[in-house]
Amino acid sequence: KANMKGRKVTQEKLAERLGMSQGGIGHWLSKRRQPKIEDMNRVLEEIGMGFLEVALVVREKPVLGDDGEPLADGPALLNKYNPYFRYPVSDWRVAGEVREDGQPAYVPERYELSDYQARGAAFWLVVVGDAMIAPSGLSISQDMLILV
Template identity: 60%
Template sequence: MDNWIALVKANMKDRKVTQGELAERLGMSQGGVGHWLNKRRVPSLADMNRVLEELGLGYLEVVQEVREKTSQASPPATQYNPYYRYPVSDWKGLCEIREERAAYGAARFELTDYHAQGDAFWLPVTGDAMTAPSGLSIAAGMMILVDPAITAEPGKLVVAQWANSAHATFRQLLEESGQLYLVPLNPTYPKQLFTDDCRILGVAVQATAKF
C-alpha cells in the first residue's frame, strides 16, 4: 500500500495532476481520493489499478500476495504488495522501439516487484556470451529486466547499441585504465571498446529464469 501511494503521488507530481483532477477522471470525490492517499481508507485492487491507468501507468499492475498462515491463532493481515508488469521486447525491434517509445508491439507482459524509474522492458537472453564458468552468469533463455533510467556505471550489466548497427548487445560495462569496455561474462568472447558512437539503451536490473 505504501509503495502504491508513493508511486501515485510521485506520478501526480510529475504529470502535474491534482487530487481534484484525478478524482474527476475516476468519477469520484476529491475527498475519496484523499482518503486513499492518506491511508484513511484502503482501495480495492481494482481501484488501485484504475488509478494507475488514469495516470498513464496502465502497463503496471497491483496484485494481492497470498501467503501461508504462520499461526492459526493469529492469521496474518491482508497484504497488498505492488507487482508491476513490464512489456516483453525482442532484440530484432528493440532499437526502433526505444526510439519511438511505442507500445512495444505485441501485448505480452511479465510481472515483477521492481519499481522501474523509466520505461522498463524485458528482453530474452540469447546466445552464451553472458554465460560465465563461475560467479555471475546470465544464461540463454533467461529474461532480463532493462531500466533505461538507471545510470550506466562501471560494473553494471547494460544493453548497448552502436550507431552503425541495427542490433543491440548485452554486456557488462567495465573500466580499465580510464577506458570503458563492453565485456562479455563468457571469457571466450572478445571485449569491445565503448566509444562515442555507442549508446546505452538501459541497465539490466533483474534476471529471471522460467522452468
C-alpha cells in the first residue's frame, strides 16, 4: 500500500494493469483475501518493484518458552531432521543367515548412511575381490559398499 501511494499507483490503475477488478485489489489490500504467489509477483512488477520476488519458504517455527519468548538455545534443525537412512554393514559369511524368528543371525557393529530409503530390510556388503569388475561398462571395485 505504502509503495503504491509513493508511486501514485491507485487501486484502479493496478487493477487495469493486472487485468482485474478494483474490488479484487481492494480485497487484497484490506486483507480479506490473499493473492496467489504468482499474483504477488505480478503486483511487484507493476508497481516498479520487480527486483523483489515473493517465494514460498518452509522454515522452522521457533520454540517458545513459558514466557512466550523464543528459546535461543533450541536444537538446530539439522539435529532434528536427518535426511539419511542408516543400514548395518554385514559380513559375507553371515549375510544370508537368518534366525528362526526371522531376525539376522549377527549383531551389526558398524552402520553406514544412505539417502536411499530401502523398501524393506537392507544391509551393506563390502565387495571382496574382483568378481564385480567388468571388462567394459559399470564396475564395482574391491572394498566398495553395495546396498542389498
